[in-house]
Amino acid sequence: MPPKRQHKADAKAAAHPHAKPRPLTRIQREKQDLILEAALDVFSMHGFRGSTIDQIAEVAGMSKPNLLYYFPRKEEIHRRLMSALLDTWLAPLKEMDATGDPFPEIRSYIRRKLEMARDFPRESRLFANEMLQGAPRIIEMLEVDLRNLVDEKAQILLGWMDQGKLAHTDPYHLIFSIWATTQHYADFDVQVRAVLGKDRGGEGRFEDAARYLEQLFLFGLTPRSTAPRKS
Amino acid sequence: MPPKRQHKADAKAAAHPHAKPRPLTRIQREKQDLILEAALDVFSMHGFRGSTIDQIAEVAGMSKPNLLYYFPRKEEIHRRLMSALLDTWLAPLKEMDATGDPFPEIRSYIRRKLEMARDFPRESRLFANEMLQGAPRIIEMLEVDLRNLVDEKAQILLGWMDQGKLAHTDPYHLIFSIWATTQHYADFDVQVRAVLGKDRGGEGRFEDAARYLEQLFLFGLTPRSTAPRKS
DNA sequence: AAAAATTTTGACCAGTTGGAAAAATGTTAG
DNA sequence: CTAACATTTTTCCAACTGGTCAAAATTTTT
Numbered sequence: 001m002p003p004k005r006q007h008k009a010d011a012k013a014a015a016h017p018h019a020k021p022r023p024l025t026r027i028q029r030e031k032q033d034l035i036l037e038a039a040l041d042v043f044s045m046h047g048f049r050g051s052t053i054d055q056i057a058e059v060a061g062m063s064k065p066n067l068l069y070y071f072p073r074k075e076e077i078h079r080r081l082m083s084a085l086l087d088t089w090l091a092p093l094k095e096m097d098a099t100g101d102p103f104p105e106i107r108s109y110i111r112r113k114l115e116m117a118r119d120f121p122r123e124s125r126l127f128a129n130e131m132l133q134g135a136p137r138i139i140e141m142l143e144v145d146l147r148n149l150v151d152e153k154a155q156i157l158l159g160w161m162d163q164g165k166l167a168h169t170d171p172y173h174l175i176f177s178i179w180a181t182t183q184h185y186a187d188f189d190v191q192v193r194a195v196l197g198k199d200r201g202g203e204g205r206f207e208d209a210a211r212y213l214e215q216l217f218l219f220g221l222t223p224r225s226t227a228p229r230k231s
Numbered sequence: 232m233p234p235k236r237q238h239k240a241d242a243k244a245a246a247h248p249h250a251k252p253r254p255l256t257r258i259q260r261e262k263q264d265l266i267l268e269a270a271l272d273v274f275s276m277h278g279f280r281g282s283t284i285d286q287i288a289e290v291a292g293m294s295k296p297n298l299l300y301y302f303p304r305k306e307e308i309h310r311r312l313m314s315a316l317l318d319t320w321l322a323p324l325k326e327m328d329a330t331g332d333p334f335p336e337i338r339s340y341i342r343r344k345l346e347m348a349r350d351f352p353r354e355s356r357l358f359a360n361e362m363l364q365g366a367p368r369i370i371e372m373l374e375v376d377l378r379n380l381v382d383e384k385a386q387i388l389l390g391w392m393d394q395g396k397l398a399h400t401d402p403y404h405l406i407f408s409i410w411a412t413t414q415h416y417a418d419f420d421v422q423v424r425a426v427l428g429k430d431r432g433g434e435g436r437f438e439d440a441a442r443y444l445e446q447l448f449l450f451g452l453t454p455r456s457t458a459p460r461k462s
Numbered sequence: 463a464a465a466a467a468t469t470t471t472g473a474c475c476a477g478t479t480g481g482a483a484a485a486a487t488g489t490t491a492g
Numbered sequence: 493c494t495a496a497c498a499t500t501t502t503t504c505c506a507a508c509t510g511g512t513c514a515a516a517a518t519t520t521t522t
Contacts, residue, residue, distance in 0.1 A: 046280050047277060048281070049277050049278075128363055129363055132360055133276055134421050135422065142421065142422055142425035143425045147428065169443055169446050172439075173440050173443035174447075176412075176423060176426075177415075177443070179415070180411040180412045180415035180419070183411075184410070187362065188359075190362055190373070191366065191373055194370065194373035194378055195373070197378065200403070208404060211401070212400055212405065
C-alpha cells in the first residue's frame with residue numbers, strides 16, 4: 001500500500017490520535033489567521049449560506065484550493081470563528097462581580113459591551129447572523145454555557161435587589177436589554193448612521209450612546225424633580 | 232412579426248405604459264401571496280443571498296418555473312417584501328403623538344413594537360438581515376423617509392423634555408434603545424429561549440419583557456427609595 | 463362548446479458552488 | 493546537495509444556481 005498523500009497539515013496526527021500533533025509552522029499560523037480574518041468579513045455580512053469560499057479566498061488574497069488546503073471545508077472556518085467568538089463575547093458578562101456595587105458593575109458592563117460593538121462590529125454581526133438563522137451551529141452552547149452564565153449573573157442581580165441596592169425587576173430581561181441596546185450599534189450600524197446623518201453619525205455616536213444608556217439604566221427616564229406618575 | 236408570447240401577467244400593460252393595467256385575477260393574487268409568504272419564511276432566515284428560488288418554491292408548494300411566472304426575478308420578490316415591510320415597520324412610530332403626554336405615548340409605542348416582535352418575528356428578522364448586509368436595497372429609504380420620520384419624532388421628544396415632562400436626554404438614542412430592546416425578542420429569539428429555558432421561555436416571556444421594559448423606561452433602575460448615586 | 467387567455471410543467475442552459483486530485487514548486491533538516 | 497516535507501497552482505467535477513422556453517394543461521370568455 002503506497003503511503004497516502006498528505007493533503008492536510010495534520011494528517012499524520014489524525015492517523016495516530018495519541019501522537020503529539022506537530023506544532024503549526026509560521027506560515028500555517030499566518031495563513032490561517034489571514035483566512036479567518038477574511039472569513040469574518042464575508043460571513044458577518046452575508047451569513048453562512050450567503051458566503052462563498054471563492055469570496056473568502058479573494059478577500060484573503062489566495063486561490064480557493066489553497067484556502068481549502070488550510071481549512072478542508074467551509075463549515076470548518078465558520079466553526080473556528082464561532083467558537084473563538086463565544087469566549088470573547090461572554091467575557092464582559094463574566095467580569096460582573098457580586099462583591100462590587102450594582103451601579104458601577106452594570107455601568108462598566110455596558111461600557112465594555114459598547115466598546116465591543118465599536119471595535120468588533122464584524123464579530124457582533126457574525127453572532128447576529130447566526131442568531132437570525134436559528135443558531136444551528138451553537139445552540140447547545142447557548143443552552144448550556146450561556147444559560148449557566150446568565151443564571152449565575154441573574155442570581156447576583158437578585159441579590160443586589162434583595163439588598164435594596166437595585167430596583168426590583170426581572171434580571172434576565174435586564175441582561176437582555178443591555179445586550180440589545182449595545183449590540184444594536186454594531187448590527188444596525190447602517191440604520192444608525194442613516195438616521196443620525198453625516199454630522200451626528202461620526203465616531204461621536206458611541207459616546208452619545210454611552211451617555212444615554214448610562215442615564216437610561218442608572219437613573220431612568222422619569223424626571224428627577226417629578227414624582228413618578230401613577231398608572 | 233409574430234405577436235410576442237405573453238409570458239408575464241402584465242406584459243400587455245408594460246407594452247403600453249399608459250394603458251390601464253388589467254386587474255389581477257383571483258389566482259394571481261392568491262399565488263403571489265402564497266409566494267410572498269413562503270419567501271418571508273426563507274429570506275428571513277437566510278438573507279437574500281443565502282436563499283434560493285427552489286427553496287421558496289418548495290415552501291410555497293409549486294415548481295420553480297411556476298414561481299418565476301409570477302415573479303420573473305428573485306430580486307422582485309425581495310423588493311415586494313421589503314417595501315411592504317417598511318410601511319408596517321414605521322407605523323407604530325408614526326402614531327407617537329405630540330399632543331399626548333410622553334409616558335403614555337412612549338409606553339404604548341413600546342407595547343406596539345413588542346407586539347410586532349411577537350406577532351411578526353419573520354418580518355423583524357427580514358429587516359434585521361437586510362441591516363446586517365448593509366441595507367443595500369433600502370438604504371435610500373432609510374436616509375430619506377426613516378430619517379425624516381425620526382427627526383420629526385425627536386423634535387416631539389425634545390419638546391416634552393423642554394416642558395419638563397421627560398428627562399432631558401438624547402432623543403435619537405432613546406428611539407434606538409426602544410427599537411433595540413423590542414426587536415431583540417424577535418431577532419434573538421433562539422438566544423432568549425435558550426437562556427430562559429423551557430419553563431420561563433414560553434409565551435409569557437413577552438409579558439415579562441413588557442413589564443420590565445416599561446419599568447426600565449418609565450422609572451429607571453435607580454431604587455426609588457434611594458437618592459441617585461453620585462459619579 | 464369553441465376560442466382565447468391564463469397557468470403549469472418538463473426539458474434545458476450557462477454560470478457558480480463546494481470540493482477533489484494531482485502535479486508543480488518551495489522550504490528545510492541532515 | 494538532497495530527500496522529505498510543506499505549500500501552491502492547475503485542472504477538473506458533480507451538484508446547485510437563477511433563469512429561459514416551448515408545449516401542455518387548465519381556466520375564462522365568448
